[in-house]
Amino acid sequence: xxxxxxxxxxxxxxxxxxxxxxxxxxxxxxxxxxxxxxxxxxxxxxxxxxxxxxxxxxxxxxxxxxxxxxxxxxxxxxxxxxxxxxxxxxxxxxxxxxxxxxxxxxxxxxxxxxxxxxxxxxxxxxxxxxxxxxxxxxxxxxxxxxxxxxxxxxxxxxxxxxxxxxxxxxxxxxxxxxxxxxxxxxxxxxxxxxxxxxxxxxxxxxxxxxxxxxxxx
Amino acid sequence: xxxxxxxxxxxxxxxxxxxxxxxxxxxxxxxxxxxxxxxxxxxxxxxxxxxxxxxxxxxxxxxxxxxxxxxxxxxxxxxxxxxxxxxxxxxxxxxxxxxxxxxxxxxxxxxxxxxxxxxxxxxxxxxxxxxxxxxxxxxxxxxxxxxxxxxxxxxxxxxxxxxxxxxxxxxxxxxxxxxxxxxxxxxxxxxxxxxxxxxxxxxxxxxxxxxxxxxxx
DNA sequence: ACCTGAACACCGTTCAAGT
DNA sequence: ACCTGAACACCGTTCAAGT
Numbered sequence: 001x002x003x004x005x006x007x008x009x010x011x012x013x014x015x016x017x018x019x020x021x022x023x024x025x026x027x028x029x030x031x032x033x034x035x036x037x038x039x040x041x042x043x044x045x046x047x048x049x050x051x052x053x054x055x056x057x058x059x060x061x062x063x064x065x066x067x068x069x070x071x072x073x074x075x076x077x078x079x080x081x082x083x084x085x086x087x088x089x090x091x092x093x094x095x096x097x098x099x100x101x102x103x104x105x106x107x108x109x110x111x112x113x114x115x116x117x118x119x120x121x122x123x124x125x126x127x128x129x130x131x132x133x134x135x136x137x138x139x140x141x142x143x144x145x146x147x148x149x150x151x152x153x154x155x156x157x158x159x160x161x162x163x164x165x166x167x168x169x170x171x172x173x174x175x176x177x178x179x180x181x182x183x184x185x186x187x188x189x190x191x192x193x194x195x196x197x198x199x200x201x202x203x204x205x206x207x208x209x210x211x212x213x214x215x216x217x
Numbered sequence: 218x219x220x221x222x223x224x225x226x227x228x229x230x231x232x233x234x235x236x237x238x239x240x241x242x243x244x245x246x247x248x249x250x251x252x253x254x255x256x257x258x259x260x261x262x263x264x265x266x267x268x269x270x271x272x273x274x275x276x277x278x279x280x281x282x283x284x285x286x287x288x289x290x291x292x293x294x295x296x297x298x299x300x301x302x303x304x305x306x307x308x309x310x311x312x313x314x315x316x317x318x319x320x321x322x323x324x325x326x327x328x329x330x331x332x333x334x335x336x337x338x339x340x341x342x343x344x345x346x347x348x349x350x351x352x353x354x355x356x357x358x359x360x361x362x363x364x365x366x367x368x369x370x371x372x373x374x375x376x377x378x379x380x381x382x383x384x385x386x387x388x389x390x391x392x393x394x395x396x397x398x399x400x401x402x403x404x405x406x407x408x409x410x411x412x413x414x415x416x417x418x419x420x421x422x423x424x425x426x427x428x429x430x431x432x433x434x
Numbered sequence: 435a436c437c438t439g440a441a442c443a444c445c446g447t448t449c450a451a452g453t
Numbered sequence: 454a455c456c457t458g459a460a461c462a463c464c465g466t467t468c469a470a471g472t
Contacts, residue, residue: 028437050465050466051463051464051465059438060437062438062466065466065467066436066437070465071465071466102433120346127401127404127405129337129341139405142405157434161433162432162433166412169423170427172410172424173423173432174432176395176397177390177393178397179397179400180393180394180398184344187344187345187347188349195383195385206390207386207390210386210390211394211427211428211432214428214430214433215379215387215390215429215431216379216429216430217374217377266444266445266446267447268445276456276457277456278445278458279446279447280457282446283454287447288446436471437470437471437472440467441468442467443465443466444463444464444465444466445462445465447460448461449458449461450458450460451458452455452458453454453456
């Protein structure tokens with residue numbers, strides 16, 4: 001008999017259809033964060049709403065409050081994830097560059113700016129001003145990203161490629177320069193910093209070289 | 218008879234009270250922008266709403282639409298005003314510094330970062346990503362702010378204080394560095410870039426000097 | 435514990451209507 | 454031309470209630 005089997009299949013499908021949208025989300029928190037990243041890429045930070053996230057996850061509009069105290073906390077979690085993604089990109093760029101300090105610094109900087117341009121909404125969330133005291137994990141994620149650069153600078157100093165002035169200061173000066181390029185490029189189109197037809201990579205490399213070589217005659 | 222006079226005074230007051238909140242706003246557009254600046258300083262960019270602006274101006278919640286097509290345009294006008302305020306601050310700092318190029322550059326950079334910290338919400342609006350093609354006046358205001366720095370760099374080059382490489386590139390490299398310091402300081406507390414008890418001015422001066430002197434050994 | 439539905443106070447924006 | 458009031462579709466957040 002094929003009919004009973006057919007019925008049973010339909011039954012299973014119905015159970016799935018009824019249960020999927022309610023309750024049993026294996027990991028709603030991470031699902032929501034993944035959806036947030038999608039929505040950010042699609043419509044920008046302005047259009048990101050908890051209600052839309054919940055809708056796309058197939059849960060009620062206040063299910064997110066089971067996992068986050070408020071929208072601010074969601075944004076902090078998104079930012080945290082952003083720093084991890086950024087760190088991966090930068091790390092990969094560094095390891096693919098040669099063992100030359102200058103090359104590594106430029107590769108890391110280019111990766112940073114490319115990440116900023118390819119995930120500009122995510123970047124805006126990462127550098128939105130917020131109460132850091134409330135989100136220690138966010139601070140940790142951002143610091144570990146910065147630490148990457150610190151190690152690069154330190155080894156550059158040890159190899160005699162960079163001046164031996166304060167490593168932290170030097171690291172932060174590079175970070176500021178590269179972040180400035182990223183922030184301006186996001187807000188004012190990359191062409192604001194480009195002279196003509198140059199690529200973003202060219203500009204980053206030029207600016208970092210200016211920093212390395214100095215401006216004073 | 219004093220009674221008629223008394224009555225007439227009340228009458229005038231009533232006319233005032235009835236007419237003030239309707240119609241006759243001399244310059245609602247600028248009133249709204251001034252109120253927006255107030256609200257930004259009070260509650261940050263997140264809490265800035267057209268309806269609140271209108272309420273504080275004493276007009277209906279859609280009176281602003283007589284002067285701006287939408288909220289985006291209001292933000293663009295606020296940004297534009299911000300660049301003008303910034304330009305004034307930087308200009309004043311430059312003129313108060315000595316005639317030494319390095320001193321002037323550092324003074325201008327310190328003024329930039331101080332403006333960013335003292336008007337962080339305004340700064341966020343100025344560097345929010347938007348469709349620049351829609352707001353040519355905003356582009357103009359930001360470019361005139363950048364032009365200030367360009368002139369400084371150019372005269373520094375002419376006096377032999379700065380290398381004679383591309384003036385635009387050099388200008389933008391300085392801008393990126395200083396803006397990076399500002400952006401990071403706004404998002405991650407100034408202390409993120411400060412070593413210990415140093416002042417913002419110290420940090421800016423140190424970073425700009427690193428750029429001027431170069432990092433390469 | 436995890437999720438829902440109803441409710442609240444707020445948005446930006448549109449539109450017909452008033453002067 | 455300039456402004457209003459009512460209305461719409463959206464928010465974030467709270468809360469009592471269901472499993």
